[in-house]
Structures are given as C-alpha cells and as structure tokens.
Amino acid sequence: MIAARPAEADAAAPSGTARASARDVVLRAEDVRKTFRLGFFRKRVEAVRGVSFTVERGEIFGFLGPNGAGKTTTLKMLMGLIFPTSGRVEALGRAVPDRAAKRRIGYLPETPYFYEYLTPEEFLDFAGALCDVPAAARRRRADQLLGRVGLDHARGRPLRKFSKGMLQRIGIAQALMGDPDVVVLDEPMTGLDPLGRKDVRDLILELGREGKTVLYSTHILPDVEMTCDRVAIVVGGRLRSVGRLASLLSARVLSTEIVLRPAPARPGLPAGARRLPGEGDVALELPAGADVDAFLRAAQAGGAGIVSVTPRRESLEDLFVREAQEKRE
C-alpha cells in the first residue's frame, strides 16, 4: 500500500507521479518505513514513516529536516546500508542494493570516518579499486580530485592528521572516484567554516553543471536556497513537502522593509509597523496589507529620502519552521 504522499509542488507538472514517469528518475523511495528495536526491552522506534519521493536525472535535490528527522536513515536505505522495514527503494531503476547501480553512485556519509593510517592518495586508490577503476586511471583521477577539493598540499599526510574540513573534502573526493552519475552527500557542510562551506557549495553547483545528479541532506538552509532545484522536507520521519523552492514558498508578501535617510519630519507609522533596530538610517517594517505607497508618499512629503524598499516573502527558513511547528501541533 502506498501512503498518501505530500503534493509535489511544481507548476510545471500536475503531480509527483506524472513528473516521475515523464522524466528520468534516478533515485526513488516509495512508502519507505524503518522501525528500529532498541534497548533490552526491544522498544520500537519509528525513524522513517512512509517517505516517498523521487530524484530526477541532472537535478540538485536538497533533503532537509531538523536533527533526528530521519534524513540519514533514509539516505542509508537508498545506499543499501540499512534495510527498510517496508516500502521500496530504487537506485537507477533497480531495487537497492544493486551492484550495477552502486557503480554509478558516489556517497559521502555523515561525519565520515576513514582509515586514518592511509594517506589521501592511498585512500583514493583504495576507493577507486572498490569502484573497479583500473590502476592507471585511479592514479590520474586521484591526482585530479585532490586538486579539485584543495588537498594537493596534503597528499602525503596520513588522514589521522587531517582537520574536520579536510576530512570532509577527502570524503567528497572518494565519493567521486568512480566518476558517478549520481552523488549522494549526507550533511556535506556540517562542521565546515564559511570558506569550506562555500567550497562545497561551489563543488555541488559544479557537479550539477557537469550533468550529475546530486542529492544532499542538510539543515543549513541558505546553502539549499543557493544550490537546489528541488527540495524535500522531512520532519519526524514523515515527508512534509517536496517540490521546487519557488513553488513551495508562498508568493504572498509577509512584510515590507523600508530604509529612509534622513528620517521624515513627522514619522506617522501605519498600524502594526515597527522600527527596526539600527543606527543612522531609519529602518521600518510594515506589516502585510499596509499601504506602502501611501506611507512612502507621506514620508517623502515629510522630507525623507527613500534608500530601499524590500518586500519580504516567505523564506525557506519560514517554510521549514512552519512545517516543523505543524508537526509539533
């Protein structure tokens, strides 16, 4: 039995199912559930409760959710590390686990651990051999990837001496050793500094430009807004929303931010408006439905100059919080 899936929010296609059949689906989860039995009394813990979604060829797909939402468990089921209690997971049209499909998928686990006694070159050579890459090609690819992830300088250093960011980079490099069509990254930005995060974000975009499909999980929302074609939001083991960001986010203006310089002589604020903290310029937030034009005219008449007017629409963070709160209620 297929669980009712959240509506696929995409203006280009009427429903998720129609989209999936019309386009090339590379990863599919269908009513996937996972229940763990924990502790001495084998207490049931439902980590994933009927998640269904598809990832299509060539897209960058963000898998979002708060901590403990079931993201990693779902990704591990797609990678064949965990067996679903029920439901079906497919990779490249084959039931997971399938060796031919695995050959075309690269995976970075969450907080990756590697063989610390190996050097990056040895580790990438090992990863390449597991992907059936011939020895000469392994050396060439390891060279390229070490440069690509910025670890050229550390190629002879054992992994035990790597920082968290460097480990994340070598983790991404090992995921790419088999030159996969699909790249699955579990929390690739976790623990990275802003520069490291930007590098990983750029790498994801680069992979997308190369035509690779990228599925990555995260709870760092600005990164998702900058990189993803589509997102799925999972909360409490259930899929809450899936679709294109533009379609998921409400187009309604939530408020309008106005910056004035100098301040008007008589600052008559509409009901519900508030002054935002700050020095120098006067920053105001007008609530939804306020007559912004009338306020601006009055402000100009009072001698104010208008620096900026920014309508604030629903952000991914608003949506994320809304979904998480709805679940709690």
Add this chain to the structure above:
Amino acid sequence: MRRIAAVARNTFREAARNKILYSLLFFALALIASALALGQLSVHEERRMIRDVGLFGVDVFSVLIAIFVGVNLLYKELALKTVYTILPKPIARWEFVLGKWLGVMATLVAQIVVMGVAVAVTSWFESGSEAVDAALVKALWLLLMNVTIVTSVAMLFSSFSSPFLSGLFSLGVFVVGRSVPDVRVLAERVGGAPGRVLSAGCAVLPNLHLFTPSGSAIAGQHITVHAGPFVGASYLAWTSLYAIGYSTVVLGLAMLIFRRRDFV
C-alpha cells in the same frame, strides 16, 4: 576480484602499520631467541629444546595475533563507521568479509614466515644446517592451518559481538579445540547426557589438535617433530582440507550475519 584484493591489501596495510602487532612479533622473536639460552641449560638436548621452544613461540604468538586481529576486524569497521564509506561502493558484503579475512591471512603468513625464519636461524646457529629440515617446515605449515581456523572463528564472533567477548569466545574455542582428544576421552568416561553434550561439542568445535600432532599416535605410529619424516604428505593434505573446509563454513556464517545487518 579487484575489489576483494583491494580490501585484503588495505587490511594487510592496516596490520603492517599496527604497532601492537610489532610488539607481539618482537616478543615472539625474543622467545625464539631465548631458546638458545635454554638450549645451553639442557644436556645434549639443545636441538630439541630450541625446536620445541621455537615452535611453541610461533604457535602461541600466531594464535594471539590471529585472535587480536580477527576480533577487531569487523567490529572496528562498524565502531569507526569506516564501513559506511565502503559498502555503498560496488562491493558485495561477502566480498568485503572475504577481503578482510584474506588480508588477515596475508598478515599471518608474513608473521609466521618471519617467526619460522627466526626458528630456523636459531636452530642452524646451534646445531648446523641439518637442524633445518622438512619436519620444521611441515610443523610451520600446520600452525598456519591452525590459525586459518582460529582467524575465521574470531571473525565470526566479531560479526556480532564486541572485541572483548569475541576474544574470550575465540580463546575458549582454541583451548577446547586443542584438547579435543582429551574431551572425547572425558565424554566416554562421563557417559550419559553430559557425555553426549561433550561429544556434540567435539563434533562442532574445530579439532585443533590435528595441527600439533607431535607426540601423538597417527595410524598406529608414534610421530614426533624431532625425528623421522614427522607427518606425511597425505596428512598435510587432509588436515589442510579440513582447515580450509572448516574455515569456509565459519566464514560463510560470518558472511550470512553480515549480509542482513543494518549499519545504523
């Protein structure tokens, strides 16, 4: 084959960079070398003493190394979560287990060769070149077959238990396995249900006594590693088959357990 070889090579590399294994090897070599001093204390039995102490060192330390490496093998992969990076690659879980086992076996072969050479050099130093004979090589081969089984058993326990418990169980299997002929005699004497339990235990547990036959009677003949041809080719062949067969079954069980595991 490339994937299995890659895992085996990596396992061997891990062992080769493990300082604890070098410490064990150092103690083994020290024990073997001490046989020279012990030989001096015995009267006209230098050659026998050196061979006994040397082979004892190889036996004990190869088993210790097999258990130490074997019980940590799969457990460490799970505890350190390195398995999360490996298994999503196009490698079957059974290939991974087999690769790990082959890697440990390569380590043990290297260790036994080093220790065997040490025994040979010590014997040669004390008694000349005739002290290094086929019997010594055969005894080393049997000890290698012995650790083949011990490693597989340790790996089986390691697939579902902690290293401490796995080590304890493996050591138990080794001790009882070495005493199988004595346990059989005990089972006959005790009789009844306890005797049947002991007999069943002997049937299930590996008969590791087969790999230290010196001093036993085989086919009505008393054999010793110190004189004569020791054991014949047929004995070596069937005990090797027994070791490989037993290891295959035990390793198969480890693969079955590993096959259905969730890596949470």
